[in-house]
Amino acid sequence: MSQIPDRIPPLPAPVAEQIAGLTFTAGQPLIIVDADEVLFYFMRGLETFLTGRDLYFDWASYALYGNIRQRADDLPVAAELLHPLLQCFFDEATESLEPVDGAAAALETLSAKGRVLVLSNVPMSARQARQRALQRHGMDFPLIANTGPKGPAVAELLTRAAAPAVFIDDIPHNHASVAKLAPAAHRLHFIADPRLAALLGPAEDCHHRAETWPDLQRLITGLLEPT
Known part of the structure; x- marks a missing residue:
């Protein structure tokens, strides 16, 4: 797979505004995590x-x-x-929505190793509801309400952070989009609902398919720990 991304399409204005409002610490890794079927059932x-x-x-x-x-x-x-x-x-x-088993505990631990950002295709009209749900369930991390494939947003985040990144999502076409536009991100495929997971194999453009949040935590820890 080519490591030279294609021309990155412009971000929708609401997505660009949300990312512009974030602050980044130079060199701090990013843990970019989806919400539906990753943090919530x-x-x-x-x-x-x-x-x-x-x-x-x-x-x-x-x-x-x-x-x-x-x-x-x-x-x-x-x-x-x-x-x-x-x-x-x-x-x-x-x-x-119910929180996914083990997600909050894993992210709390992982937040010591990288900056956790929630990148969700939740409609803007439900953005505040999603933020309240994250807070209520111990996952009070910055939320970016995205529109469309996630490659452009991830590419922008990587540009601003200038650091390693891990991307977790359940949708194969989001992995394809990130692979195309932000290939440096390490892509982990995860589907929380076992009935849904049984309908789909590992995303073609992911690096690894995980089955549980403890599995994800182990993988991400290994990726972000200094060698």
Whole structure:
């Protein structure tokens, strides 16, 4: 894989503003961690949300589209209705999602080795709810509400930090984006919900697939400890 990133597209203004508001310590490594299915059990919350609307998740694949179905006739929710449905879910349920087992304890320990940043594709309308949830569950780290693939944001963070970085995410296309635009970041693939994890193998562009937060903690410690 090439270590020379392609031209980095401009960041959306809200993402750029959030990153510009951060301060960095020269040489301090970054631990850039996703939220849904990494710090919080997204699918557990989504299933509860869907049940209250006479919908269910089919578990036929990793994708949301096609798997969110109507109980009345088993037909998938139409594509044009999916985005507003998910927006409603984030607005209503973000603050109440369960934290992933071991995440807070691992990040507390790892924060002594690097700067922890939460890079989440949570809608801006639910950003404050996500920050409150992070605080409530012992993960009070800076939150960047991102839009789209995460490569541009990670590339900007690496440029500003000028330090090693670890990236943790459940979505393969985010690993591909980071591999393309910020290849120096060490990419760890993690999916908290075992039902969801069983639907997908290791991301093609990750360096390692982890199964638990203790596994992630061990890997990240090894990457960031001086040799």
